[in-house]
Amino acid sequence: MDEPLNLVLFSGTDDKLQAAAVMTAGAAALGKPVNVFLQYWALDAFRADRIAHDHGLAPEAGEDGRLAVQALRAAGQASWAETLRQAKELGGVDIQACSLSMDLLHLNPTDLDPLVDGVEGVTAFYLNAGEGQVVFI
Amino acid sequence: MDEPLNLVLFSGTDDKLQAAAVMTAGAAALGKPVNVFLQYWALDAFRADRIAHDHGLAPEAGEDGRLAVQALRAAGQASWAETLRQAKELGGVDIQACSLSMDLLHLNPTDLDPLVDGVEGVTAFYLNAGEGQVVFI
Amino acid sequence: MDEPLNLVLFSGTDDKLQAAAVMTAGAAALGKPVNVFLQYWALDAFRADRIAHDHGLAPEAGEDGRLAVQALRAAGQASWAETLRQAKELGGVDIQACSLSMDLLHLNPTDLDPLVDGVEGVTAFYLNAGEGQVVFI
Numbered sequence: 001m002d003e004p005l006n007l008v009l010f011s012g013t014d015d016k017l018q019a020a021a022v023m024t025a026g027a028a029a030l031g032k033p034v035n036v037f038l039q040y041w042a043l044d045a046f047r048a049d050r051i052a053h054d055h056g057l058a059p060e061a062g063e064d065g066r067l068a069v070q071a072l073r074a075a076g077q078a079s080w081a082e083t084l085r086q087a088k089e090l091g092g093v094d095i096q097a098c099s100l101s102m103d104l105l106h107l108n109p110t111d112l113d114p115l116v117d118g119v120e121g122v123t124a125f126y127l128n129a130g131e132g133q134v135v136f137i
Numbered sequence: 138m139d140e141p142l143n144l145v146l147f148s149g150t151d152d153k154l155q156a157a158a159v160m161t162a163g164a165a166a167l168g169k170p171v172n173v174f175l176q177y178w179a180l181d182a183f184r185a186d187r188i189a190h191d192h193g194l195a196p197e198a199g200e201d202g203r204l205a206v207q208a209l210r211a212a213g214q215a216s217w218a219e220t221l222r223q224a225k226e227l228g229g230v231d232i233q234a235c236s237l238s239m240d241l242l243h244l245n246p247t248d249l250d251p252l253v254d255g256v257e258g259v260t261a262f263y264l265n266a267g268e269g270q271v272v273f274i
Numbered sequence: 275m276d277e278p279l280n281l282v283l284f285s286g287t288d289d290k291l292q293a294a295a296v297m298t299a300g301a302a303a304l305g306k307p308v309n310v311f312l313q314y315w316a317l318d319a320f321r322a323d324r325i326a327h328d329h330g331l332a333p334e335a336g337e338d339g340r341l342a343v344q345a346l347r348a349a350g351q352a353s354w355a356e357t358l359r360q361a362k363e364l365g366g367v368d369i370q371a372c373s374l375s376m377d378l379l380h381l382n383p384t385d386l387d388p389l390v391d392g393v394e395g396v397t398a399f400y401l402n403a404g405e406g407q408v409v410f411i
Contacts, residue, residue, distance in 0.1 A: 019145075019147055019177065022237060022259055026258075026262070029260065030260065032263075060149055060192075060193060068241050068242055068243070072241055133270065133271045135145075135273045137273050
């Protein structure tokens with residue numbers, strides 16, 4: 001369990017980000033380092049002015065899925081951003097924005113929520129990943 | 138090849154579930170243990186009263202993709218559920234429902250198809266995964 | 275870094291294929307072998323008569339996302355196909371079509387762009403993957 005878990009987040013819908021946050025928190029609770037690399041629409045969801053917004057669900061969720069997710073929220077379920085904040089407090093979680101996606105979306109580091117620790121390229125991502133698992137979400 | 142292959146199934150469309158079933162069956166045929174962890178819309182697709190239904194395709198499939206998939210079905214292609222049943226007969230395939238997604242969808246274990254072996258949390262998933270590959274589908 | 279990186283490409287939208295191409299190019303630049311396995315809608319995007327077409331974006335991209343991607347293209351960003359061609363010139367990148375998906379889409383090897391090196395089944399994919407990472411995109 002010494003090698004890090006490396007999550008490449010591509011999708012920016014609330015259901016996939018919640019799944020990613022739970023995987024991050026679970027690994028952090030087990031003492032495993034986690035590197036998160038934000039691309040495309042996932043990066044967009046981490047904009048400081050949008051992170052608390054509704055980011056929708058995967059199209060397949062349908063109306064039943066939407067209602068189920070809304071009911072959990074109303075019952076006080078932590079958002080994915082809050083789950084990630086708690087995971088970072090456990091330590092070992094590093095969240096980096098992909099530099100190419102920063103260019104695509106015309107973002108500056110100051111546009112991002114403080115959850116994001118920095119900006120890096122794909123080469124740096126691989127070097128930090130070492131021999132650990134790479135998971136694309 | 139001693140470490141298990143660990144598939145986190147999130148999507149519940151028939152094309153992604155078919156891809157997951159083929160990956161499971163291929164690994165099982167090579168004698169590799171496979172742990173499948175069902176979340177969100179994939180878990181919904183394993184409900185006993187829905188597993189045999191049409192679960193749609195990814196939006197990008199388009200009309201041509203839908204016709205291609207329907208033609209294969211009409212020609213007798215095994216469904217993803219049938220492919221998973223055959224893979225389980227080879228041995229080494231364990232399918233678990235994510236406890237958080239069970240709560241989200243208000244499901245009880247008796248609501249699920251017998252393909253599902255049990256319910257577990259993300260920590261148990263990681264502990265069973267060991268150093269094996271983690272693949273998110 | 276001796277084990278290969280193994281990418282299973284399922285999605286055929288330009289944003290996911292671009293993400294996959296960047297991951298491939300980054301690994302190749304670090305001297306890591308990369309095996310790419312094309313399934314379903316990703317395979318469809320590698321048809322010789324379609325590879326240069328617009329393959330759309332994930333539904334969540336929205337209108338803002340579409341405009342951002344179009345602006346980068348207009349500014350001369352290399353397409354994912356071009357990025358993969360450059361990665362192959364570095365060496366160590368092998369792209370195989372999944373035989374089951376070839377059947378689904380009624381394709382012959384001559385229907386595919388020369389970027390694709392051959393056709394194989396899932397067993398061959400696993401044997402080539404060895405103990406390397408498996409990433410599903």
